[in-house]
Amino acid sequence: xxxxxxxxxxxxxxxxxxxxxxxxxxxxxxxxxxxxxxxxxxxxxxxxxxxxxxxxxxxxxxxxxxxxxxxxxxxxxxxxxxxxxxxxxxxxxxxxxxxxxxxxxxxxxxxxxxxxxxxxxxxxxxxxxxxxxxxxxxxxxxxxxxxxxxxxxxxxxxxxxxxxxxxxxxxxxxxxxxxxxxxxxxxxxxxxxxxxxxxxxxxxxxxxxxxxxxxxxxxxxxxxxxxx
Amino acid sequence: xxxxxxxxxxxxxxxxxxxxxxxxxxxxxxxxxxxxxxxxxxxxxxxxxxxxxxxxxxxxxxxxxxxxxxxxxxxxxxxxxxxxxxxxxxxxxxxxxxxxxxxxxxxxxxxxxxxxxxxxxxxxxxxxxxxxxxxxxxxxxxxxxxxxxxxxxxxxxxxxxxxxxxxxxxxxxxxxxxxxxxxxxxxxxxxxxxxxxxxxxxxxxxxxxxxxxxxxxxxxxxxxxxxx
Numbered sequence: 001x002x003x004x005x006x007x008x009x010x011x012x013x014x015x016x017x018x019x020x021x022x023x024x025x026x027x028x029x030x031x032x033x034x035x036x037x038x039x040x041x042x043x044x045x046x047x048x049x050x051x052x053x054x055x056x057x058x059x060x061x062x063x064x065x066x067x068x069x070x071x072x073x074x075x076x077x078x079x080x081x082x083x084x085x086x087x088x089x090x091x092x093x094x095x096x097x098x099x100x101x102x103x104x105x106x107x108x109x110x111x112x113x114x115x116x117x118x119x120x121x122x123x124x125x126x127x128x129x130x131x132x133x134x135x136x137x138x139x140x141x142x143x144x145x146x147x148x149x150x151x152x153x154x155x156x157x158x159x160x161x162x163x164x165x166x167x168x169x170x171x172x173x174x175x176x177x178x179x180x181x182x183x184x185x186x187x188x189x190x191x192x193x194x195x196x197x198x199x200x201x202x203x204x205x206x207x208x209x210x211x212x213x214x215x216x217x218x219x220x221x222x223x224x225x226x227x228x
Numbered sequence: 229x230x231x232x233x234x235x236x237x238x239x240x241x242x243x244x245x246x247x248x249x250x251x252x253x254x255x256x257x258x259x260x261x262x263x264x265x266x267x268x269x270x271x272x273x274x275x276x277x278x279x280x281x282x283x284x285x286x287x288x289x290x291x292x293x294x295x296x297x298x299x300x301x302x303x304x305x306x307x308x309x310x311x312x313x314x315x316x317x318x319x320x321x322x323x324x325x326x327x328x329x330x331x332x333x334x335x336x337x338x339x340x341x342x343x344x345x346x347x348x349x350x351x352x353x354x355x356x357x358x359x360x361x362x363x364x365x366x367x368x369x370x371x372x373x374x375x376x377x378x379x380x381x382x383x384x385x386x387x388x389x390x391x392x393x394x395x396x397x398x399x400x401x402x403x404x405x406x407x408x409x410x411x412x413x414x415x416x417x418x419x420x421x422x423x424x425x426x427x428x429x430x431x432x433x434x435x436x437x438x439x440x441x442x443x444x445x446x447x448x449x450x451x452x453x454x455x456x
Contacts, residue, residue: 080299
């Protein structure tokens with residue numbers, strides 16, 4: 001069996017956190033008459049974390065958390081037009097085009113003969129399928145897995161579902177917490193390609209004896225894999 | 229290979245549409261000072277249909293559509309406390325306990341020795357996983373598939389993914405549109421168990437030469453399968 005090379009999607013194959021950051025900037029501007037920016041950010045983050053067990057990841061839950069935060073921070077004074085602005089911010093995120101990051105198309109094409117290429121992403125099923133379709137990258141992957149969470153348990157279930165031995169599985173992604181540590185814990189391999197922004201929820205301490213390679217860009221991936 | 233018996237979840241294994249109907253009644257009551265009930269229902273349905281390509285199915289998208297409809301129908305006069313009420317209606321839906329419909333546990337246990345039992349549901353990934361966990365039914369199924377849409381294309385992909393021949397696949401569910409017609413079109417078998425409510429979006433004309441059996445309750449399923 002050919003080894004499996006699995007890719008995270010958001011912030012590995014296409015921009016994601018940038019869209020959240022831009023949206024959050026617009027949200028901050030909307031509430032600036034009521035509060036200072038740091039407080040708005042902190043309250044929004046708290047609301048998101050409190051709602052995560054109900055809403056899961058994704059833009060729809062983020063939009064609902066923005067509305068809840070706006071009501072709370074303005075003590076219901078924001079008004080309907082302000083709420084409509086927040087709804088529109090969420091829709092604008094969903095309507096964004098999805099363009100592969102530089103080098104992604106070329107690298108996937110180059111690696112396809114040697115590996116089973118898999119997409120492994122977490123988040124909202126409908127959002128992620130829509131983004132994959134918009135990206136035009138679907139044809140590169142023999143398997144697509146959209147998970148509600150990426151941790152040891154969900155990766156273990158994924159490997160079992162596809163009959164893949166951990167030693168034959170390499171994960172590539174931008175999140176140390178979601179893409180790297182759980183795969184290493186299962187005996188797989190993992191390659192980190194940092195993105196310039198990381199969502200606060202995904203930030204973890206990187207172990208000092210960091211047992212995984214880190215690349216500046218996906219363009220460096222084929223060379224690394226040849227030498228591994 | 230053992231034949232596969234696949235079950236829809238919402239309104240086949242547990243109540244779903246009832247919760248939407250109850251929530252929509254509360255939404256109607258909230259807007260009654262502004263409009264008559266039939267108009268509120270019609271506008272909400274229009275908003276849901278317009279948003280379906282952005283939000284997909286599920287409670288989070290339904291909540292966002294309720295907020296949008298409330299703003300539109302009150303020309304922004306509803307106020308923050310009213311919007312908070314709608315957010316809370318959505319959260320209450322997500323927090324509902326999930327209890328299997330009468331007979332479900334017994335029938336799944338009875339059929340498990342003869343079939344590979346599969347769950348095939350559409351909707352929000354996180355919602356559906358949460359509901360399955362709350363229902364306690366997870367252990368009955370050897371495979372769980374949560375799809376963003378149930379149509380010929382997605383059923384065909386599912387059968388191919390699992391190496392199941394259509395002739396070995398039987399689908400059981402309450403929606404003629406989502407559970408019955410696409411499976412019959414692929415050469416599989418399908419069994420209809422109507423629920424007393426059907427979402428307007430799922431209503432289709434039932435073909436006159438209706439080539440599928442319809443049961444009053446899931447308790448009648450083992451007898452039907454024995455005679456088939």
